[in-house]
Amino acid sequence: MTSQADITAEITAIEADYQRSGVEETQPRRDYPPYRSSILRHPTKDLHHADPETIELWAPCFGHRDVDPLEADLTIQHSGEPIGERMVVTGRVVDGEGRPVRHQLVEIWQANAGGRYIHKRDQHPAPLDPNFTGIGRCLTDADGGYRFQTIKPGPYPWKNHHNAWRPAHIHFSLFGTEFTQRMVTQMYFPGDPLFALDPIYQTVTDAKARERLVATYDHDVTSHEWATGYRWDIVLTGSHRTYMEPQPASTDRDDA
Amino acid sequence: MTLTPTPGQTVGPFFHYALPYDGDRDLVPPSTPGAIALHGTVYDGAGAPIPDALIEIWQAAPDGTVLQQPGSLRRDGWTFTGFGRASTRRDGTYAFSTLVPGPTEDGAAAFFAVTVFARGLTNRLFTRAYVPGDEAALAADRLLASVEEDRRSTLLAVADAYGLRFDIRLQGEDETVFLRFPGH
Numbered sequence: 001m002t003s004q005a006d007i008t009a010e011i012t013a014i015e016a017d018y019q020r021s022g023v024e025e026t027q028p029r030r031d032y033p034p035y036r037s038s039i040l041r042h043p044t045k046d047l048h049h050a051d052p053e054t055i056e057l058w059a060p061c062f063g064h065r066d067v068d069p070l071e072a073d074l075t076i077q078h079s080g081e082p083i084g085e086r087m088v089v090t091g092r093v094v095d096g097e098g099r100p101v102r103h104q105l106v107e108i109w110q111a112n113a114g115g116r117y118i119h120k121r122d123q124h125p126a127p128l129d130p131n132f133t134g135i136g137r138c139l140t141d142a143d144g145g146y147r148f149q150t151i152k153p154g155p156y157p158w159k160n161h162h163n164a165w166r167p168a169h170i171h172f173s174l175f176g177t178e179f180t181q182r183m184v185t186q187m188y189f190p191g192d193p194l195f196a197l198d199p200i201y202q203t204v205t206d207a208k209a210r211e212r213l214v215a216t217y218d219h220d221v222t223s224h225e226w227a228t229g230y231r232w233d234i235v236l237t238g239s240h241r242t243y244m245e246p247q248p249a250s251t252d253r254d255d256a
Numbered sequence: 257m258t259l260t261p262t263p264g265q266t267v268g269p270f271f272h273y274a275l276p277y278d279g280d281r282d283l284v285p286p287s288t289p290g291a292i293a294l295h296g297t298v299y300d301g302a303g304a305p306i307p308d309a310l311i312e313i314w315q316a317a318p319d320g321t322v323l324q325q326p327g328s329l330r331r332d333g334w335t336f337t338g339f340g341r342a343s344t345r346r347d348g349t350y351a352f353s354t355l356v357p358g359p360t361e362d363g364a365a366a367f368f369a370v371t372v373f374a375r376g377l378t379n380r381l382f383t384r385a386y387v388p389g390d391e392a393a394l395a396a397d398r399l400l401a402s403v404e405e406d407r408r409s410t411l412l413a414v415a416d417a418y419g420l421r422f423d424i425r426l427q428g429e430d431e432t433v434f435l436r437f438p439g440h
């Protein structure tokens with residue numbers, strides 16, 4: 001099995017190549033061999049330029065029918081308190097022009113404090129927490145703001161190579177004001193010693209771009225004798241549609 | 257002001273307990289008059305089916321209307337929202353129960369906007385699944401015209417006994433045409 005030293009050498013060589021190229025990259029590489037599962041799963045042809053049309057200039061609409069406000073609190077989904085560091089993650093979703101993405105769906109999922117997912121394919125021999133599922137949803141507010149209360153996830157091992165560990169992270173799924181802005185990403189925690197070793201985090205070859213995936217500890221979000229606080233703002237790609245104030249839906253958009 | 261977008265990351269292997277939800281793939285109940293299956297298989301570069309991909313579609317209504325209806329996550333059985341999500345099964349197949357989208361303008365080719373996520377796919381991919389049948393509209397479509405002729409068929413759904421079949425090949429011969437929108 002490939003060693004961490006081999007993977008780290010591959011990561012280092014790719015980043016050195018990138019720095020020599022002088023062309024800035026802001027998104028992950030699709031072809032990133034140190035992440036072994038990507039080898040047969042990346043398109044080899046250039047993505048084809050398309051001007052977004054009609055349906056692509058709109059996004060699905062989610063309302064309070066879809067999401068219960070309690071779904072934003074991952075610590076109250078069971079009868080008891082989950083184990084781990086209680087924390088709040090909050091921030092804003094904006095488009096490339098800095099405009100808030102209002103009343104739009106944010107979904108998250110994560111491992112528990114021990115680094116274990118409630119997923120039948122997670123074989124990590126760390127304990128499940130009967131009081132923690134690790135799924136949250138919310139709608140952004142009128143300013144694009146989101147807020148989850150959860151438990152800080154632990155790092156976990158995976159099978160990319162020998163002794164491979166993922167830095168602690170929360171998966172985020174986001175919609176924009178148009179379908180071309182749809183994205184899924186991962187939020188990380190500042191100062192994680194696993195960053196340099198992780199071929200998924202490193203699929204983003206640019207150091208500044210990688211830092212955009214890292215939340216900031218914010219003592220103003222931290223609350224007295226209750227929970228630590230992290231802030232993470234998310235920028236979606238610029239929208240192509242001429243900006244309009246949100247229009248009333250044809251019928252009962254229930255997001256007042 | 258132009259901000260640099262946050263990088264995407266792979267959906268990973270463990271999304272199944274989070275992103276799928278009851279009714280995610282049924283934009284309409286399968287028994288609805290006019291309901292079709294939009295279905296297919298997702299393949300990797302070795303031609304192996306991908307059992308841990310997630311496909312989303314976003315489409316116009318049969319009359320071409322772009323809808324802004326809530327309710328995709330809590331379907332009530334009669335509101336058509338135009339959004340659906342389906343994870344692939346162990347054999348790499350996915351299926352939606354939906355209605356055929358109409359052209360959003362006279363003479364336009366109708367299509368499903370499609371997004372692909374998978375373990376091993378480092379960022380989402382966009383494509384379109386065009387509705388077959390209206391040859392004049394398809395011939396006049398700007399995107400299709402801009403694609404090399406021998407790859408154009410990867411964007412066309414194929415009518416079959418269940419409705420429409422749309423296979424997705426992430427890599428290799430017959431690799432699906434994936435899209436880059438300006439600003440990405």
Ligand SMILES: [Fe+3]
Pocket residue numbers: 111166169171268270
């Ligand atoms: Fe994960």
